[in-house]
Amino acid sequence: MVVRKQMYNTAYNTQPMKIFPFNYILLFTIGIAIFSILVLSDNVWGQTSSPLVTSSRGFFNTTTGGTLQNTISSLPNASSIFNPEANECPNEIAIYVHGVWTSEEDAKEQLERIDLSLKSLNYSIPMIGFSWDSNTTFSLQNQTLAQEGWQTAKFIANKNGALLGKFIADLKEACPDTDLRLVAHSLGARVVFSALQSLQSNEQPVNITDNDTSKKIETVHLLGAAVDDEQVSTSHIDCVSNFPPLGCSGKDIEAEVNNLFNLYNSEDNLLAPSFSGTVPSVYETAEDDDALGAGGAEDILSVPDNYNETDVRSRILIDIDANGDRKCDLPVYLGFGFQQCSIVSRGDNHMGYLGFRNADGSVYDTGVIDVVVEGWFKNWAR
Numbered sequence: 001m002v003v004r005k006q007m008y009n010t011a012y013n014t015q016p017m018k019i020f021p022f023n024y025i026l027l028f029t030i031g032i033a034i035f036s037i038l039v040l041s042d043n044v045w046g047q048t049s050s051p052l053v054t055s056s057r058g059f060f061n062t063t064t065g066g067t068l069q070n071t072i073s074s075l076p077n078a079s080s081i082f083n084p085e086a087n088e089c090p091n092e093i094a095i096y097v098h099g100v101w102t103s104e105e106d107a108k109e110q111l112e113r114i115d116l117s118l119k120s121l122n123y124s125i126p127m128i129g130f131s132w133d134s135n136t137t138f139s140l141q142n143q144t145l146a147q148e149g150w151q152t153a154k155f156i157a158n159k160n161g162a163l164l165g166k167f168i169a170d171l172k173e174a175c176p177d178t179d180l181r182l183v184a185h186s187l188g189a190r191v192v193f194s195a196l197q198s199l200q201s202n203e204q205p206v207n208i209t210d211n212d213t214s215k216k217i218e219t220v221h222l223l224g225a226a227v228d229d230e231q232v233s234t235s236h237i238d239c240v241s242n243f244p245p246l247g248c249s250g251k252d253i254e255a256e257v258n259n260l261f262n263l264y265n266s267e268d269n270l271l272a273p274s275f276s277g278t279v280p281s282v283y284e285t286a287e288d289d290d291a292l293g294a295g296g297a298e299d300i301l302s303v304p305d306n307y308n309e310t311d312v313r314s315r316i317l318i319d320i321d322a323n324g325d326r327k328c329d330l331p332v333y334l335g336f337g338f339q340q341c342s343i344v345s346r347g348d349n350h351m352g353y354l355g356f357r358n359a360d361g362s363v364y365d366t367g368v369i370d371v372v373v374e375g376w377f378k379n380w381a382r
Contacts (some may be wrong), residue, residue, distance in 0.1 A: 051115050051127035052081055056163050057104055060133045065155040075163050078171035081128065088177030090126050092218070092376075097164065099186030099226060100153040109133045109323055110354055114183065116362065117355035117369035123376075125181075130167070131302050132160045132191065140333050143215045150286060155244050157187055161194020168195065172216050179218040183372060185353060186270075189225035189292070196252035200334030220253075220260040221352035221372045224268055225293035226283060232262070232292065233301040254304045261375045262309040263368050264296045265316060267347025269330050308375075312368045313347035317356060322349055322367070 056075055061068055082088045096114055098107045111129035118125060137149035168180065171260050184192045199216060211267070225231075230238040253260050266272050271283045271294035283291040296309040310375030320328045320343045328341035329351040343349050355367040 039053050044365060051111050051129060053108065053129040053131055054081065054167055055131040056160055057131055057133055059163070060156045060159060062133050062136045062152065062156070063150045065136075065159075067110075067159070076102055078167065078210060082175060089178050091281050091293055092179040092181060093126045093128065093170075093171075093175075093176075094181040094183055095128045095130055095188070097182065097184040097188035097191050098132075098134065099184075099188045100134045100150065100157075101136065104131060104135075106292040107134075110185070113323065113357060113363065114369060115356045116357075117366040120363055120366060120372070121370055121373055123373050129161075130164055130191070132156065132163075134187070137238040139203065140331070140339070147286070151244075155185060156287060157190040158194050158244055160191045161196075162198045164195035165198035168216055169199065181218055181376065182220045184220070184225070185221065185223045186226040186293070186350065189222045189227045189231075190246065192220060192222070193227065193231060193252070194246060196249055196256050197247060200252045200255050209345075215256055215258050216255045218259070219375055220257050221375060222260070222262045222293065223372075224271060224350055225262060225291065226271065227292050228287060228289045229295065229298045230289075230291045230301060232260075232297050232307055234304060235302060238301060239337070247322055250304050250307075253307060259306050259307060259308060259375065259378070260304070261372075262292060262296060262307070263312045263353070263371055264293045264309060264351075264352075265310050265313045265344065265347050266295060267313045267316075268294055268350050269342050269348045270350045310371065312371055314347055315368045315371060316347045316352035317365055318343065318346050319349060319352065319356050319365075322351040322354065322356050324359055324361060326359070340366070 054075065059069055059075075060066065061112050082090075096111050098110055103112070107129060108131075111127060114285075115127050118127075134153055136152045136156070137145050139145040171178070182192055184360070196217075216221065228239075229244065231242075231246070231249055232253065233239065233248040234254070235249045236251075239246065239248035264271075268281075271281055271291040273279055273281045273284060273294075281291070281294060296311070297303050297307070320330075322329055328343065329349055330342045331339045332342045333339045353368045355363045355369055356365040358364050
């Protein structure tokens with residue numbers, strides 16, 4: 001299977017590279033790069049039993065970002081997934097939060113791919129996917145539609161923070177001895193930071209009687225975080241320009257998390273500048289700032305002692321098709337109806353953090369999930 005992948009990529013990348021203006025790839029590549037375009041075939045789904053999912057889908061209007069229903073009372077709670085009274089609380093559990101422009105089916109594929117990567121590393125842990133209304137307006141050709149969708153998704157991500165925070169608080173109340181781990185990809189980092197803020201500001205309508213003074217989350221791993229590089233600062237003044245508003249998360253990280261690991265990628269085609277830093281990234285152009293997932297935290301910031309960061313560029317293969325659907329994960333629009341795959345070097349593929357599938361649905365490489373597991377082991381040894 002590995003040979004098949006290598007032959008396929010070699011054949012694809014031998015196509016002549018066309019020179020194109022980078023303003024053509026401003027925002028419309030964000031959605032394609034951050035999330036898979038097509039749903040996998042049934043034979044791929046059949047390779048593994050699906051991990052559990054809690055969903056806030058349908059809570060928000062994906063065009064306007066407005067709230068559609070009573071979110072707090074509608075989100076499934078931990079007791080609906082586990083049965084604490086029957087002593088079914090696990091020793092540890094991981095929640096995966098996806099990012100922008102993904103369908104419900106794509107979110108499920110990503111969760112299962114992480115689960116497969118963990119199993120290939122012989123690490124057994126229950127997985128829960130947090131699925132949210134991230135499939136906002138997007139067009140590969142129309143920058144205006146993509147910009148509108150990106151901004152709406154950030155608003156919805158902020159609002160989902162309170163929902164994820166409620167689920168975390170509810171889980172810790174039901175299973176106070178369970179070690180909770182969060183893994184967030186791309187814009188999912190904004191959901192997680194918003195959740196930490198919600199937990200710290202005591203907005204949750206539940207009481208955690210057994211763990212009031214302890215940190216609720218053992219580890220957080222950010223994979224290619226599509227948030228500004230000031231977000232982890234301990235000084236809120238560093239984040240006053242955030243839009244939509246989201247205060248700096250340094251104090252929240254200190255209060256709610258034992259260890260946060262930022263796995264950034266200095267070659268990420270969506271987040272990092274190209275051509276030795278001379279051409280701004282899509283994220284930089286859209287946000288007028290550097291991404292936390294491209295180069296780590298800004299050097300001048302004061303960050304929490306429990307903040308860790310690692311450049312994982314070398315862990316992400318030169319493979320254009322991480323989810324095994326035989327499509328390029330990061331196409332760019334050239335104009336006049338033409339597009340081309342942008343993945344040509346190690347680290348380029350923003351979807352490669354989660355692992356790489358073969359055509360039969362199995363994984364042949366774990367992306368950066370092995371680094372995530374290393375962080376989990378370090379946390380156990382603290």
